[in-house]
Amino acid sequence: MMAELSLSSVEKILKDAGAKRVSDDAIRELRKIIEEFAEDIGTEAVKVAEHAGRKTIKEKDIKFATRQY
Amino acid sequence: MMAELSLSSVEKILKDAGAKRVSDDAIRELRKIIEEFAEDIGTEAVKVAEHAGRKTIKEKDIKFATRQY
Numbered sequence: 001m002m003a004e005l006s007l008s009s010v011e012k013i014l015k016d017a018g019a020k021r022v023s024d025d026a027i028r029e030l031r032k033i034i035e036e037f038a039e040d041i042g043t044e045a046v047k048v049a050e051h052a053g054r055k056t057i058k059e060k061d062i063k064f065a066t067r068q069y
Numbered sequence: 070m071m072a073e074l075s076l077s078s079v080e081k082i083l084k085d086a087g088a089k090r091v092s093d094d095a096i097r098e099l100r101k102i103i104e105e106f107a108e109d110i111g112t113e114a115v116k117v118a119e120h121a122g123r124k125t126i127k128e129k130d131i132k133f134a135t136r137q138y
Contacts, residue, residue, distance in 0.1 A: 004078040004079075004082050004085070005075075005078050006074075006075070009073040009074050009075065009078075010073075010107065012073045013073050013104065013107045013111055014111045014114070014115075014126060016108065016111070017108055017111030017112045017114070017115055018111075018112065018115040019111065019115050019118075019126045020124040020125070021124055021125040022125065023125055023126065023127045025127065026114070026126045026127050026130060026131050029128045029132060030107060030110060030111070030114075030131050033110065033131070033135055034103050034106060034107045034110075035082065037103060038079065038082045038099060038103045039082055039085065039086055041099060041102065041103075042082055042083045042085070042087075042088065042099070043086045043087065045086070045088070045095070045099075046083075046087040046088050049088075055089045055090055056089070056090040056091065056092055057083060057088045057090070057091045057092065057095045058092045058095050059094035059095045059097075059098045061095060062095050062098040062099050062102070063098060066102055
């Protein structure tokens with residue numbers, strides 16, 4: 001799994017964070033990092049839901065996966 | 070800053086992670102979490118670039134911000 005998130009949306013986040021200018025490499029690097037982060041949470045959430053006997057991932061599974069419960 | 074990333078792209082990441090079905094709330098929760106994560110990295114990268122006397126955020130600033138240097 002890679003490159004599901006659009007470069008323009010990731011660039012917008014960087015601009016919102018105060019960036020005046022952003023290199024293409026920086027946008028791609030941040031996208032890679034947050035996709036890996038999201039994938040890790042997703043993998044954990046799938047396990048959590050399976051453990052609960054469900055096939056549907058719910059909000060509480062995401063929160064549990066990130067230990068925000 | 071909120072909701073720059075599309076729900077469909079976040080859902081795709083969850084599906085790629087093995088989710089059979091995903092609730093809308095779960096997708097929105099994961100989007101919120103990864104946007105906050107990305108915003109934190111962006112804020113740090115802006116500071117790192119400013120410290121280096123640059124207005125352009127480069128790949129190395131993202132890596133430095135996430136301590137992957």
